[in-house]
Amino acid sequence: MQLVNHIDAEGIVTLNLALYYFAQYSLKPEYYYPLDLVQGLAYAFAFMAFMHMYRDDSSASRRNYFQVRQISTHVFYGLAFLNLYIDWSLYEVMPWYGLLYLMVMGRANSQWTYHAKEWMDSDYMRGDAAESEEDADMESEQDMMVKDRFFNTLFKFAQKTLEHENDVLNSLKF
Numbered sequence: 001m002q003l004v005n006h007i008d009a010e011g012i013v014t015l016n017l018a019l020y021y022f023a024q025y026s027l028k029p030e031y032y033y034p035l036d037l038v039q040g041l042a043y044a045f046a047f048m049a050f051m052h053m054y055r056d057d058s059s060a061s062r063r064n065y066f067q068v069r070q071i072s073t074h075v076f077y078g079l080a081f082l083n084l085y086i087d088w089s090l091y092e093v094m095p096w097y098g099l100l101y102l103m104v105m106g107r108a109n110s111q112w113t114y115h116a117k118e119w120m121d122s123d124y125m126r127g128d129a130a131e132s133e134e135d136a137d138m139e140s141e142q143d144m145m146v147k148d149r150f151f152n153t154l155f156k157f158a159q160k161t162l163e164h165e166n167d168v169l170n171s172l173k174f
Helices: 002-027 030-055 059-091 096-121 133-172
Strands: none
Touching: 002 030, 002 096, 030 059, 059 096
16 A cells, blocks of 8 residues: 555656756756756656556556656656766866756656556555455544544634634724
8 A cells, every 4th residue: 555655656746847847948058958858758758657557557557657667767867967967068067966966866766666666566456445344434434533623623723713803803993
């Protein structure tokens, strides 16, 4: 079940990375345009493969997601090294922040590819009743209690805010 949460979170992060690189495409100098555009497209394709896998959880869609994730990771590494080379050749100084970014995001991309491989090889399917019905009922009751507590607290907060606003408005009347 934890792997499902990893896969879902990675899909959302992939969308955010695609949007980030498209935003960089519009803001950086002209020699970075192709790098950011290709990187944004790679993450956008990875997100589309994730959404296809999310909607149709079959072994073929999982394999497709893993392959696209693997390609986007290789694209990331290639473009990150090219970006470091451009920075180094333009400014004649080692881009330490770029190297740190490469290490952190490279590790994250490798970990996401590993999770996609695990997901491709797993037998778990979304919507499977892996737990017994009693466990599911107990979890749903606990979820409902948490939701009720949250909405009650939210309602009380809104009520107090309205009372405070009414007091302020009443004090302003001449």
